[in-house]
Amino acid sequence: MTVRQLKEQLELTVLVEQNIDKEITGCYIGDLLSWVMSRVQTGNVWLTVMGNVNAIAVAALSDAACIILTDSAVLDEDAKEKAQEQGVTVFSSNANSYQVAVQLSRLLSE
Amino acid sequence: MSFLPLHFTVSGYDFTCAGEASSKVKNKLKQLGYDSEAIRRAAIAMYEGEINMVIHGGGGEIFVEVYPDHIDIKMADKGPGIENIEQAMQEGYSTAPANVRALGFGAGMGLPNIKKYTDSLRIESEIGKGTTIYMTVQVNHS
Numbered sequence: 670m671t672v673r674q675l676k677e678q679l680e681l682t683v684l685v686e687q688n689i690d691k692e693i694t695g696c697y698i699g700d701l702l703s704w705v706m707s708r709v710q711t712g713n714v715w716l717t718v719m720g721n722v723n724a725i726a727v728a729a730l731s732d733a734a735c736i737i738l739t740d741s742a743v744l745d746e747d748a749k750e751k752a753q754e755q756g757v758t759v760f761s762s763n764a765n766s767y768q769v770a771v772q773l774s775r776l777l778s779e
Numbered sequence: 780m781s782f783l784p785l786h787f788t789v790s791g792y793d794f795t796c797a798g799e800a801s802s803k804v805k806n807k808l809k810q811l812g813y814d815s816e817a818i819r820r821a822a823i824a825m826y827e828g829e830i831n832m833v834i835h836g837g838g839g840e841i842f843v844e845v846y847p848d849h850i851d852i853k854m855a856d857k858g859p860g861i862e863n864i865e866q867a868m869q870e871g872y873s874t875a876p877a878n879v880r881a882l883g884f885g886a887g888m889g890l891p892n893i894k895k896y897t898d899s900l901r902i903e904s905e906i907g908k909g910t911t912i913y914m915t916v917q918v919n920h921s
Contacts, residue, residue, distance in 0.1 A: 703830075706823050707895060711815070719883045723830075726798030730805060730822040732815070747795060757801065772820030 670776060672735045672758055675714065679777055680770070681737065681760035684744050685752040691734045696773050698766045702727050709733055714773060716766040718742035720759075722751045729755040739766040783807070783845040789829050791838030794882060800841050801826040806846065808833045814918055820896040821850050821916040828854040828899045828912060834879050835859065836910060849898075857909040864902050868894065 672689040674682075694712030699705040700719050709715055711732040717724060720738050725748050728736050735758035738744060744752075744759055752759050762769050787800035801818040809815075825841070829916025832839045836856025844851040855914065862865045868890050894900050897914040904910040 670898065698838065700883055701886040702883035703886050703890070703892055706827065707888055707892045711819060721882060722795050723797070723882055723884065726826060728800065730801055730819070730826050732819050 670729055672714075675735070675773070675776070677761075679772055680764075682761045683758075683764065684738070684761050685757065685758040685759040687753065687758050689735075689758055691758075693734045693753055693777065695777070696770055697733075698770060702771070706731055711722065716769055718747055718766075720744040722750065725755060725759075726753040726759050727771055730754075730755045734758075737762055739764060739769055782793040782847060785841075785843040785845070786841075787841040789832045789838045789841060791833060791836065793835055793838075797829045797833045798826050801829055802805075802850075806895055808850070811845070813850075813873055817850070817916055817918040821852065823897040824893045824914055824916065825852055825854075827892045828852070828914075830884055831889050834854045834875050834884065839909075848918050850918065852914045852916075853911065854914075855909065855911040858882075861902070861904040861910055862906060864904060 670693045686760045692712055693714055697713045698716040699707040700717050702723055706727055709731050713735045715733045715736050716739050718740055720743050734764050741763050789797055801822050805818055808818045836858030840858030843851040866872050870891045871887040873885050873887035879885040898917045899915045901913040
């Protein structure tokens, strides 16, 4: 499944759309950035409430497929610019991380 | 002899710029056609180093040397130095202030992550003088 298909199948608000043909390999949930960098895998959808520039750097450097800001967490304006620059797709969801992960899990096992 | 030397200056206390050097190195390695997992490991290790420099080191200098089979990264700061390196290497041990933790850092994972993602890591630190870390990432050719 690609990020494009994810966007079509989940109720997500698009905040930044870049490179959406990336293949999704799984999902990681976390807000402590070093913790995430230690464990997120290439192609993971990253669910977090961290919408700052550092989160964008983490997603870009660790080759995450995209970020979903859960619980409607806000993407900072400078983070939005950085995401565009670095080619990171960022979505927002009203649902919490657990709810999004359950939906994602269903889609990935189809 | 170095295949490709790169040099960066990291400014202290500026979190918005941290990651720029790592991102440039990542792009350069991509252009050179390096293995994507090696690139990812080098980029993450270097970013953790940059964050450490911003949090603790008051900025510093990064020297990267790219060879066909490995990447050497040297990161040097003139910060307060690390009192107990063994303790600093433990996951969860952190001396980062609260404002840094609010940004999602300071979980005591920086140096452990660098160790995890590199093939060799050496830390030289002197109290009151600064810290220099030397790391190497091996590149597998498939």
